[in-house]
Amino acid sequence: DIQMTQSPSSLSASVGDRVTITCRASQGISNFLAWYQQEPGKVPKLLIYGASTLLSGVPSRFSGSGSGTDFTLTISSLQPEDVATYYCQNYNSAPFTFGPGTTVDIK
Amino acid sequence: EVQLVESGGGLVKPGRSLRLSCEASGFTFNNYNMHWVRQAPGKGLEWVSSITSSSKYIHYADSVKGRFTVSRDNAKNSLYLQMTSLRAEDTAVYFCAREHTWTPALDYWGQGSLVTVSS
Numbered sequence: 001d002i003q004m005t006q007s008p009s010s011l012s013a014s015v016g017d018r019v020t021i022t023c024r025a026s027q028g029i030s031n032f033l034a035w036y037q038q039e040p041g042k043v044p045k046l047l048i049y050g051a052s053t054l055l056s057g058v059p060s061r062f063s064g065s066g067s068g069t070d071f072t073l074t075i076s077s078l079q080p081e082d083v084a085t086y087y088c089q090n091y092n093s094a095p096f097t098f099g100p101g102t103t104v105d106i107k
Numbered sequence: 108e109v110q111l112v113e114s115g116g117g118l119v120k121p122g123r124s125l126r127l128s129c130e131a132s133g134f135t136f137n138n139y140n141m142h143w144v145r146q147a148p149g150k151g152l153e154w155v156s157s158i159t160s161s162s163k164y165i166h167y168a169d170s171v172k173g174r175f176t177v178s179r180d181n182a183k184n185s186l187y188l189q190m191t192s193l194r195a196e197d198t199a200v201y202f203c204a205r206e207h208t209w210t211p212a213l214d215y216w217g218q219g220s221l222v223t224v225s226s
Contacts, residue, residue, distance in 0.1 A: 034212035049212035094166035
């Protein structure tokens, strides 16, 4: 089975900062990777699929990159409403494992 | 508007069974693959199971294989998760989720149903 790791596990940044979250797969998954945002007490929301394709309606400050085993989610200018936990997910092959999550808050 | 509404959660004793349902509306249910994802209290997301639109292909996480069974009734726009031999570690909010049209990423999620396994 493919294992997913994320770093850091949490971060604190100022409004307007550029934030980068890394996700790594234990074996190559091409670009079959999604990113989700889960705000406190809410349901997860899909942000990005295909490693870099932004879902319609997602703010353009979010971007994704990577292929193979290493992936990145970037928030170009952190906003207060971005406080959330972010998860990556492999959907190359079952089991469609999630990463452990990265919690982002405002400094 | 796409809606996914889970039901059937509750408090159950270890070793017992429970069946979750997810009623879908606002889209053509029989065109979409569906998933179950769970989240233990204060923990991260754990993918549980998936089923293709025609029920031809089904997958499970190792942690539930042999104990949980996913099914669907396209005539009733409903997804199910039959859970048996429940353990304390199955305690979680269970979400049903729909696959995106062009990719297996999950674009719509229900509000979740809490399952608590405790004696």
